[in-house]
Amino acid sequence: MKKIVFIHYHLRTGGVTTVLRQQIEALKDVCQMLLLTGEPPEISFSVEVVHIPGLGYFDGSSDQGFKPEEVAESVIRAVKYKFKGKCDLIHVHNPVLAKNVNFLSILRHLQKKGIRLFLHVHDFAEDGRPLFYYKKDEYPADSHYGVINSRDYEILSGAGLKKEGLHLIPNIVDCFGGCLPEVAASNIALYPVRGIRRKNIGEAILLSIFFKHNENLAVTLPPASPLDVESYSGWKDFVRENRLNVQFEAGLQKSFPELVQSARFIITTSITEGFGFSFLEPWMSKKVVWGRKLPGICDGFEDNGIDLGHLYTKLLVPVNWIGRKNLYRRFKAAMMKNINIYKSRIYSEKVAESCEKIVENENIDFGLLDESFQKDIIRRVLTDRKDAERLLLLNPYMAIPGDLPDDKRLLKNNLKVVKERYNIAAYKENLLKIYSTVVKSRVRQRINRDFLLKSFLNPEELSLLKWGDYVE
Numbered sequence: 001m002k003k004i005v006f007i008h009y010h011l012r013t014g015g016v017t018t019v020l021r022q023q024i025e026a027l028k029d030v031c032q033m034l035l036l037t038g039e040p041p042e043i044s045f046s047v048e049v050v051h052i053p054g055l056g057y058f059d060g061s062s063d064q065g066f067k068p069e070e071v072a073e074s075v076i077r078a079v080k081y082k083f084k085g086k087c088d089l090i091h092v093h094n095p096v097l098a099k100n101v102n103f104l105s106i107l108r109h110l111q112k113k114g115i116r117l118f119l120h121v122h123d124f125a126e127d128g129r130p131l132f133y134y135k136k137d138e139y140p141a142d143s144h145y146g147v148i149n150s151r152d153y154e155i156l157s158g159a160g161l162k163k164e165g166l167h168l169i170p171n172i173v174d175c176f177g178g179c180l181p182e183v184a185a186s187n188i189a190l191y192p193v194r195g196i197r198r199k200n201i202g203e204a205i206l207l208s209i210f211f212k213h214n215e216n217l218a219v220t221l222p223p224a225s226p227l228d229v230e231s232y233s234g235w236k237d238f239v240r241e242n243r244l245n246v247q248f249e250a251g252l253q254k255s256f257p258e259l260v261q262s263a264r265f266i267i268t269t270s271i272t273e274g275f276g277f278s279f280l281e282p283w284m285s286k287k288v289v290w291g292r293k294l295p296g297i298c299d300g301f302e303d304n305g306i307d308l309g310h311l312y313t314k315l316l317v318p319v320n321w322i323g324r325k326n327l328y329r330r331f332k333a334a335m336m337k338n339i340n341i342y343k344s345r346i347y348s349e350k351v352a353e354s355c356e357k358i359v360e361n362e363n364i365d366f367g368l369l370d371e372s373f374q375k376d377i378i379r380r381v382l383t384d385r386k387d388a389e390r391l392l393l394l395n396p397y398m399a400i401p402g403d404l405p406d407d408k409r410l411l412k413n414n415l416k417v418v419k420e421r422y423n424i425a426a427y428k429e430n431l432l433k434i435y436s437t438v439v440k441s442r443v444r445q446r447i448n449r450d451f452l453l454k455s456f457l458n459p460e461e462l463s464l465l466k467w468g469d470y471v472e
Contacts, residue, residue: 072109151296165443190263202374220251265402334468354459370464
């Protein structure tokens with residue numbers, strides 16, 4: 001049996017904790033495991049959990065931090081106590097987020113002790129998370145990395161990681177554990193998300209204007225962060241003022257499984273995702289997902305046989321509806337602000353060139369715009385029938401929201417692929433194969449951090465919802 005140690009900053013309820021629990025469940029019969037965390041767990045795990053405070057969140061603003069070498073020694077002691085010796089490898093979750101400013105130093109000390117690391121990246125600080133960005137330290141070299149989607153695999157390949165040292169490890173898709181409630185159908189189009197800015201709530205509201213069966217757009221949960229709350233509250237006010245058929249906080253009134261089962265179809269308009277559950281989970285509930293496709297996330301799904309050809313990649317609107325001058329001014333401000341935060345080597349000339357490229361044939365993608373611009377566009381569509389018709393001419397797919405002529409074939413195919421390719425048995429096989437490679441194969445590789453940042457902070461794909469300030 002392999003001896004595996006997992007490390008994460010905390011074990012709070014959330015995405016990474018769910019993945020950790022699934023990994024432990026998948027490996028319970030074939031590996032000995034130990035879980036190390038920076039905070040006492042909120043919920044129980046089926047393996048031994050050791051709390052090492054120095055692994056938790058630490059921004060360096062106080063004197064309460066632990067010395068990296070001391071934390072590394074605490075890790076080594078916990079491993080020796082559990083296994084009466086060494087482990088085969090340490091599986092580290094989200095190591096490249098500066099949620100602990102000592103974390104990279106801790107990992108370097110573990111490497112110096114000869115410990116094999118598997119660095120499992122769920123999120124990049126470069127992907128619009130400047131508060132969690134390391135600048136002074138390089139990311140760990142000569143270790144194996146794992147990513148959860150094909151976009152990140154391609155980016156890290158371009159940034160210098162080798163095929164033998166970079167592993168694709170898609171998440172398990174197990175919607176509600178297979179326990180689906182029997183509920184009556186309702187006339188809702190469900191957007192099952194927290195209403196954070198990058199979920200592009202405005203686009204879902206725009207689509208709802210064109211629903212054919214008077215569906216009620218239902219957004220499940222409110223956000224938590226102050227900036228997202230401000231944006232979300234603005235959309236609630238906008239919907240109320242314009243008497244739109246939109247329901248917020250639907251998930252506070254009914255259980256999530258009930259909402260999914262009762263929905264006519266599922267909607268997604270997000271401009272960025274990590275793994276992309278929204279493109280897979282609905283099929284498990286025999287629901288069609290409709291809306292915006294994210295090519296970098298969905299490419300891997302489609303390679304595996306998931307049919308997402310009915311989704312759109314852009315929702316075009318005439319740039320003269322919002323004013324080119326205002327657009328460029330706001331775009332440049334957002335880009336230059338982030339260039340300064342990240343201390344990037346992207347130059348102002350490149351930004352100026354990109355302003356021209358984001359406009360195609362006098363149109364711009366709605367998903368690149370901030371809330372203020374989006375509201376202006378929705379008002380036009382609501383008040384001028386000709387503008388609404390023009391929008392449909394630019395985006396014909398908007399005329400058939402959720403209605404697909406071959407939905408039975410689509411449901412059958414995608415349900416079959418999700419069950420076959422994203423189940424716990426397939427995940428276990430992939431994970432064990434990766435572990436064997438990490439244990440047997442040393443790699444010499446390093447991440448080019450400038451390339452990594454430029455892959456995410458790309459002026460030609462910059463969305464003001466993700467990179468810009470909130471504008472009422």
